[in-house]
Amino acid sequence: MADSNITKEALASALKELMEEKAFEKISVGDICDKCNMNRKSFYYHFKDKYHLVNWIFDTEFITTAQKKQYKNPWDILLMISQFFYDNRPFYRKALCIKGQNSFTEHFRDFLYPIIAERLRDIINEKDQEFQITFIADAIVMAFQRWIVDNSMMTPEEFVNQIKLSVKYLSISYIEDENKSPF
Secondary structure, three states: OOHHHHHHHHHHHHHHHHHHHHOOOOOOOOHHHOOOOOOOHHHHHOOHHHHHHHHHHHHHHHHHHHHHOOOOOHHHHHHHHHHHHHHHHHHHHOOOOOOOOOOOOHHHHHEEEEEHHHHHHOOOOOOHHHOOOOOOHHHHHHHHHHHHHOOOOOOHHHHHHHHHHHHHHHHHHHHHHHHHOOO
């Protein structure tokens, strides 16, 4: 492993340990550096801020692994994300509560956006795509947040099945409403 990755991994490990002890908002870059015996210059050489470090953790631990797998459909991706968050609940329970610019929830939404866009590109007319994709990405992020943060005992499989059911029921309701419409 290159020195750069060793340094990044050490900083990530330090942040994860600190997040077990206290709220993210109470953790400073100095705390992270002290925890792994590095100076702030080393931190800022690799990361813009502690938010960037949280996002890097997701990118390296999940995205690089996910890119190596084949998916039959978007539900498989959603299940893989669910399993990953479930397996890493202590960290993501706190990461999903981070507020503000460059927060993990924004980063996660930005990760989901192209996946949803790819699936809906041929289904939704171009004029409505931006709103619809953003709406669905926001809904999924909020569902994940509620599921992980509220300490649900629901398994990843149950969680994804509940999302599928919600989409199914909304679709049925929409079709029924369209059929009843006088227009």
